Amino acid sequence: MRLRALFLALALLVVPVSVAIAHDYKLEKLKIHHPWAGATSAGAKVGGGYVAITNYGDAPDTLLSVSTDVADMVQIHSMSMENDVMKMAEVPGGLEIKPGETLVLKPGSFHIMFMGLKAPLVEEARFKAELTFAKAGTVAVDFVVQAKGEHDGHQN
Numbered sequence: 826m827r828l829r830a831l832f833l834a835l836a837l838l839v840v841p842v843s844v845a846i847a848h849d850y851k852l853e854k855l856k857i858h859h860p861w862a863g864a865t866s867a868g869a870k871v872g873g874g875y876v877a878i879t880n881y882g883d884a885p886d887t888l889l890s891v892s893t894d895v896a897d898m899v900q901i902h903s904m905s906m907e908n909d910v911m912k913m914a915e916v917p918g919g920l921e922i923k924p925g926e927t928l929v930l931k932p933g934s935f936h937i938m939f940m941g942l943k944a945p946l947v948e949e950a951r952f953k954a955e956l957t958f959a960k961a962g963t964v965a966v967d968f969v970v971q972a973k974g975e976h977d978g979h980q981n
């Protein structure tokens with residue numbers, strides 16, 4: 826038993842930080858999984874925000890907007906390839922989440938765009954934001970700032 830306890834203690838020590846700081850929120854029938862933002866370099870004026878939202882209800886809902894004090898303006902963006910060039914555009918009317926589905930905002934895809942950053946987003950910092958949905962209303966969340974490569978490919 827002692828050895829087992831020691832092993833468990835050691836196992837806990839090596840849990841990666843990205844797992845340790847995963848955080849979730851609930852709002853009505855929505856689960857908001859691990860809001861995070863990519864760390865930005867000094868002087869950068871824009872940053873990307875990411876989150877996965879699952880709809881456990883039986884009616885669709887829509888992520889309408891995001892607000893925060895760390896940026897002058899926040900938009901919800903889509904990303905697409907046009908003639909080999911990545912293009913971003915604001916999504917009119919927000920992003921719908923159908924019943925039983927998970928909307929994943931991630932690098933290279935749908936994302937939250939923080940525009941006019943008042944300070945760089947520093948790795949491991951947190952900042953407050955609010956997500957507003959058409960039906961469920963508004964929820965306050967913390968975004969965790971992480972190195973961008975950390976979640977690429979396995980968000981969700």
Ligand SMILES: [Cu+2]
Pocket residue numbers: 902913914936937938
């Ligand atoms: Cu964008």
